Amino acid sequence: MDRRTYLKTGTGLLAGGLVAGCTGGSGGDSTETATEGGDSMTESTTEAETTESVVPSTVTIGSDIPYRPFEYETTSGELTGFDVEIAEAVFKSQLGAEYEFQATSFDSIIPSLNSNNFRVIMSAMTINETRDQKVDFSDPYFTAYQTVIVRKGGSISSKSDLKGHPVGVQKGTTGANAAEELKSEFDGDLTLKKYDQINGAFQALINGQVDAVINDNTVNAGFANERDDVVFIEGEGVAAESDQEAPPYLTLTIENYGIAFREDDDTFRQRVNEALAAIKENGTYDEIYSKYFAG
Numbered sequence: 001m002d003r004r005t006y007l008k009t010g011t012g013l014l015a016g017g018l019v020a021g022c023t024g025g026s027g028g029d030s031t032e033t034a035t036e037g038g039d040s041m042t043e044s045t046t047e048a049e050t051t052e053s054v055v056p057s058t059v060t061i062g063s064d065i066p067y068r069p070f071e072y073e074t075t076s077g078e079l080t081g082f083d084v085e086i087a088e089a090v091f092k093s094q095l096g097a098e099y100e101f102q103a104t105s106f107d108s109i110i111p112s113l114n115s116n117n118f119r120v121i122m123s124a125m126t127i128n129e130t131r132d133q134k135v136d137f138s139d140p141y142f143t144a145y146q147t148v149i150v151r152k153g154g155s156i157s158s159k160s161d162l163k164g165h166p167v168g169v170q171k172g173t174t175g176a177n178a179a180e181e182l183k184s185e186f187d188g189d190l191t192l193k194k195y196d197q198i199n200g201a202f203q204a205l206i207n208g209q210v211d212a213v214i215n216d217n218t219v220n221a222g223f224a225n226e227r228d229d230v231v232f233i234e235g236e237g238v239a240a241e242s243d244q245e246a247p248p249y250l251t252l253t254i255e256n257y258g259i260a261f262r263e264d265d266d267t268f269r270q271r272v273n274e275a276l277a278a279i280k281e282n283g284t285y286d287e288i289y290s291k292y293f294a295g
Helices: 034-054 082-094 106-114 174-185 198-207 217-224 266-281 284-292
Strands: 058-063 098-103 142-151 166-170 191-195 212-216 230-232 253-257
Touching: 034 266, 058 082, 058 106, 082 098, 082 266, 082 284, 142 174, 142 198, 142 217, 166 174, 166 198, 174 191, 174 212, 174 253, 191 198, 198 212, 212 217, 217 230, 266 284
Parallel strands: 058 098, 166 191, 166 212
Antiparallel strands: 142 212, 142 230, 142 253
16 A cells, blocks of 8 residues: 555644635625615625634644654744645645644643644644544545664664563654554563653664664654664565565555544544545645655
């Protein structure tokens, strides 16, 4: 299955374009009765109010930043990344709204959404049953895999070699869940060290405080590709077993990312799904994907 079949980042704010909000209406012929003119005005006003309530003038987006390549800041402080550009394509280009990202810890991001701190979550968030009980998701827009990176030249070269070693993960993520499952597979013989942000786990790996990091493949790849002392554990995993087009390294899970909404936001969610479908159809999605991911 090609990842491109799915429509797929904190300090710093990023704003998009203005809402396209005006709804025109005819003043009517001079022979219209007062009642007919009033009905026309009411219908026009109701339509405008409905549009306003469905698509806000500014869409606030909760996100755990940094999480390269999905959401991160450049050296000049500009927020960028795959999720950021998808947000621009969806909210600004398709829906005509401004948007801004709000930095939020990932392990508290769903409660923050449900407390009305922002309108949606875009944070490389995997759709799963546990989260789906608390939020509603858009159609999937990216496929990812949980993977394992280690220090090059060490004693770990396969999944079984991880047994008895300390492994770094980010709190509240599906990477942490995958590590818990691996710990169970090893009858508890795996030490998990959990960090507030993935960069903490990466630094622990370099410092020798953990011997591996379990995390999304594209984020692990972004880190490993910048260094010559970090590599993926190789081997076939669940992607190969499910007859998917598997990446050339061990995969512990197959996951789909979605935009998360509060459960009472169905109409706005539908508009976003339509926008995701549109950017896939018109080639915008593939352009953004190619910018951040090889292949």
